[in-house]
Amino acid sequence: MQRRSALKLGVSALAGLYLSPLLGYSKILDTPVFKGTFEPTWDSLEKYQVPDWFRDAKFGMWAHWGPQCEPEAGDWYARGMYQEDSWQYKYHVEKYGHPSKFGFKDVINIWKADNWNPEELVNLYKDTGAKYFMAMANHHDNLDLYDSKYQPNWNSTKMGPKKDIIAGWEKAARKAGLPFAVSVHAAHAWSWFETSQRSDKKGALAGVPYDGKLTKADGKGTWWEGLDPQELYAQNHPLSENSLNDGTIHSQWNWGNGVAKPSEAYIENFHDRTIDLIDKYNPDLVYFDDTALPLWPISDAGLRIAAHLYNKSLQKNKTVQTVVTGKILDEQQRKAMVWDIEKGQSNSIEPLPWQTDTCIGNWHYDRGVYKDKRYKSAKTVIHTLIDVVSKNGNLMLNIPVRGDGSIDELEREIVKEIGVWMKLNSKSIYGTRPWKIFGEGPQQASAGALTAQGFNEGKGKPYTSEDIRFAQKDKILYATVMAWPENGIAVIKSLGKSNPHHTEKIKQIRLVSTGEKLKFKQNSDALEVYFPNQKPEAFYANALEILS
Known part of the structure; x- marks a missing residue:
């Protein structure tokens, strides 16, 4: 093995001698490269x-x-x-x-x-x-x-x-x-x-x-x-x-x-x-x-x-x-x-997989964030994850670590709360791929544009029950309602009978977190899903499993 130059304008690799026409130097290299x-x-x-x-x-x-x-x-x-x-x-x-x-x-x-x-x-x-x-x-x-x-x-x-x-x-x-x-x-x-x-x-x-x-x-x-x-x-x-x-x-x-x-x-x-x-x-x-x-x-x-x-x-x-x-x-x-x-996400489905990286506080531990209780909530993290996944992305989440190598009790509480939602709903996340559209609802219209390497997180309006995010896996469509509908009815316009995105007849809908079958009505202009009276844990995002 030996190192080779990557420069298109001139490449030389001779038994460990590296010549770079761009940088104008040569040296004997120590580290072998595959x-x-x-x-x-x-x-x-x-x-x-x-x-x-x-x-x-x-x-x-x-x-x-x-x-x-x-x-x-x-x-x-x-x-x-x-x-x-x-x-x-x-x-x-x-x-x-x-x-x-x-x-x-x-x-x-x-x-x-x-x-x-x-x-x-x-x-x-x-x-x-x-x-x-x-x-x-x-x-x-x-x-x-x-x-x-x-x-x-x-x-x-x-x-x-x-x-x-x-x-x-x-x-x-x-x-x-x-x-x-x-x-x-x-x-x-x-x-x-x-x-x-x-x-x-x-x-x-x-x-x-x-x-x-x-x-x-x-x-x-x-x-x-x-x-x-x-x-x-x-x-x-x-x-x-x-x-x-x-x-x-x-x-x-x-x-x-x-x-x-x-x-x-x-x-x-x-x-x-x-x-x-x-x-x-x-x-x-x-x-x-x-x-x-x-x-x-x-x-x-x-x-x-x-x-x-x-x-x-x-x-x-x-x-x-x-x-x-x-x-x-x-x-x-x-x-x-x-x-x-x-610290941001794409505003559309990306053709290739991507990742967002963010943190619940600052990148490096900041005692001021801890004292003022300014960490991101588990709800914010979960909403970010769902939105990112709907657009073909992954979420990399930093939990700031104290100098001594520990995390504080507020961080630990947030991490565990994220875990509650994931245990109930993760089948709508892992192994999924984007659907025909990433979602619907008013939140996306308020989302900020990417600036430099990102930095558009948190610039949009809060999610409501009108905001839906989609993903699919094994012929199952997952539609996540980003808040609990106060009137008990989630309305999904993209799944109406006349909507070109979903032409098959819907046969069954389950609430992923509990497995409970939900009643629904597929009208011409929208799908109505009737939520149960009893709210599950972590009901700030509610994944639905839709079978056609």
Whole structure:
């Protein structure tokens, strides 16, 4: 096995020598890559077919957990703590000290994860109804949460908990019989951590640099003596254009618009770390928090990783049983991998399977969300799941994990409530495929349009009993009424006798949650279904099994 370039403009692969005409370098490579059917080009990867296990699973749960959860102060903490006047900066100074003296490397050092029980959490999520489980392998903070050959010092087996976090999650997932997924975010550390190069503009420490430019030579007499912070921060480079504007990074996420271009060494190190992750832990799904694939289009590193993963699976299984996800994909890229929509959903049935990822609070644990009880309700999660499934998608749900590795009692209550609905109604979810239309009702008319990688969740009006979502399986049509009809009658216009979508005579309707047969009348313009007087548990979404 040897690595091969993915560049269409010029490809050379000679016994481990990689030549890139785009990046203008050559190097001897350390990490072997599976050769096979899939070449690292979009033209080759578009032959990919999404495996049935993913299409059938519909619902996964995610532990978006790492050292940024230790402060329990929300998302992007390792960036925000270096943004003077931000609430995270102020929180950090008060809790830990000034970021010139106590930087993110020091947060990693105090993170111990001493209440982490991966088996208990994974079993809880399985019992709730999750059909696959995902763990974060690294974030933009650049710490690998596994025994990382190519990030040998700044990983969780050497730092903080001194535990192989991914190994623990994988063991728990395999024991539970769940496909195991990993999320990879570290490609962006190069520009994301640029805030650590700053210093205060005012106050007693104005002009004193934060710790983002420290080197190995600065560590004498510290706990990190002998270590190079640049292996973590990767800030030995000029700032991106407009770097002092905290919002600029969003427009530079696709490695354009004046972003500082990563070095060859950074790119290849990221590639090698990810191949090492894949080969050590054999994930069934790899989630990338990137536009398309990591470091695309300035590098083909992501293409090489995807080709490696597919070829590895193909060699083992005779068909590709692995999944790669990415964001903001064009038509060809959606064939090559699974489109992931962050905190949002499509407004129509997608021709290819897709996934939305969201969380009940913030991505990283935020004690403020807990104190203010601002978590998403089980009802909101279930409504999202039903809507996503009707449009050929899966839902990946993050339950924020505290720094110590536990989840709080409010989260646990929500997770268990989701499980109540799933136990009663999951036959209308698992293994289904979209029907001719995804649904009907007033809610969809108010739904927000996708923005960037998603971000349209919660923008529509609440669901009512007039909102119906459809799915089908084994010649059974499932119609889920998204609220309990107060007058006891659910009206489904798409199933009227004169409606072209459903031309067969309906013979029987059951309430999935109880199995009870329901009376109904199929009129020309609508189907009327008469609900029982007794409401079942979790009656905020009511799946009907319709046989013709």
